[in-house]
Amino acid sequence: MSLSSMSMLMPSVGIWEYFDFARVGMIKTTQAIDSAINSMKIFQSHNPELVATTTSPHFFGVAIALVSCLLVAPIPEARTIEVLFGYAILNFVYLGSFLMTQSELPVIIEYWLLPNLTYLATCVILTLIRRVFISPLRNFPGPASASISNHWMAKELGAGTFSKTVRDLHRRYGAAVVRTGPNEVSVNDAEAIVKIYSGKYQRGSFYEGGKLRGQAAIRETRSQYHHTIWRRIWDKAFTPGELKHYAAQTENATSKLVNSLKKKSGEEVDCTKAMDEFALDLAAQLTYGEDAGIQDGTGIETHLESIKKYLSWLGYYATLRNISELLSYTRDPAVLTTYCSNSESLLINRQRNHPDSHDITSHLLLEDEESRRKFQVPLQLAANTNLSLLMGTAVGTTLSQTFKTLSKNKKIQEKLHKELESHIKKGGDLSTESIKPLPYLSAIITESLRLHNPFTTGVHAAIGEDGLDMGSYRLPPHTQVYVPTLTLMTDEKYFENAEEYIPERWTEKEEMVKDKRAYVPFGYGIHACAGKQLAINELKLVVARVVAGFEIEGEDDEEVEWKDYGMVRVGEWKGRFKSRK
């Protein structure tokens, strides 16, 4: 019986009736234990040689473990709390009954502690046997430790190395499907995208760990019912009219960035820091109507650091579904509290000081016209506005990687500069609207989103109860699956010279894109990026204005730290932005 259905019984049954139930249970178990021990003793005296096997307390531990593994194994995503609750209740009744009849320590150890230890050890062994030898995923290649436990994946995500490791595994095995968890596979197949993400399958269990203060935002909710309603609310924040409104704010913020780069013309600038701070301030401006004060030093100094720490923490725990489920019943760890409270302070400030601000939050406060439902204030609203802020920072990561690439590719830089110059000569300006049709600028942003995408892990989904037949392979029912974006978008099968930054593949060298279905920088299907056009507008504007105003230089061979915690964070990169005459 599930916890929720148990709690439904609560109001109709008095608490004393539960005690009575436990008391009767204990008496009956006591009688059973007594007669079992007596029969064992009789059996022992008649068959001393069989004692070790059939009547040993270990035998019961093994037998019960077998039964419980058989019962639990077929349940997809069995709730940890329910399994532990069932185990604790049974043990409580068993131990209580024991203590009513037996007070000698050796007997308690022999008939309670030992069977428990045997039970737990057997469960572990049976689970390992099932995962390695019986699982329907056993024939897919993958690291042995990944088939045994999710800890392999958690470790990779927590360390920020996951996407690259998965890409290397696909290349090493030359396989479309690689097993990266006991019940999880990575599918590097453009054809699978439509089938997995069109809306038939639920989000993967991975997203449960992403709840903030117990609340899922639109990206994390696994309920398709809630998602449909929430998505309608979110989409209202990105209509063409709203995008025009955000464009004006983006243009102001970009002018400020360009002015500050001009002041440091020719000097070494930590470009990653500059772009991260710009992106966070802009995201706060668009979400809460006021920037986060990061660039001018009035905001929370550690805000960006808290995002990085949170992402690394999340990468580790979100993968360990059982642990993240149990953590949801405990106090939030400091890393989560700090992350939440930094953005919540921006929301509180907005609600207090300018509640009528025209921003993304103003839309998230409205109700969905079809269902008449809205986000509950404050926690659901806070989780969703927090997501808006977090997604906004993805723009910064893409920008700093783009500028580093341009610094190494003078030809590309100059070609773009020429396009911008001729646009201005023809009377165009560097506004969001005016630069939209520029083909080379668009090609640069498209290529950056392929090679410098901030979401390289892939979107997790849970295959339904019929499984998914892809012809050359089959994904069994309830498999957790993802299409690894980094692997896919750098695969020679889909892009010629896939590791190289070649904007022309999106203009005159179309043959270099072998299969467009593999280009999914904003995800695919019902959960695809809601802020896609906003992100593209921001990227285009900043790249256009910076390249129009500066020559970008940097050390050619400088290795920049690159970490993927479910969202990419890049380390320090020093560039020089030299003002053009």
Ligand code: HEM
């Ligand atoms: C370079 C910038 C960006 C990229 C590459 C990007 C990419 C993505 C991707 C791949 C997803 C799907 C993630 C998943 O399902 O786990 C997503 C979801 C989402 N993005 Fe973006 N994003 C960017 C910027 C933004 C911005 C600026 C916003 C504005 C607030 C935004 C809002 C959202 C929202 C609300 C979702 C969840 C949609 C849903 O679950 O229905 N994104 N984005």
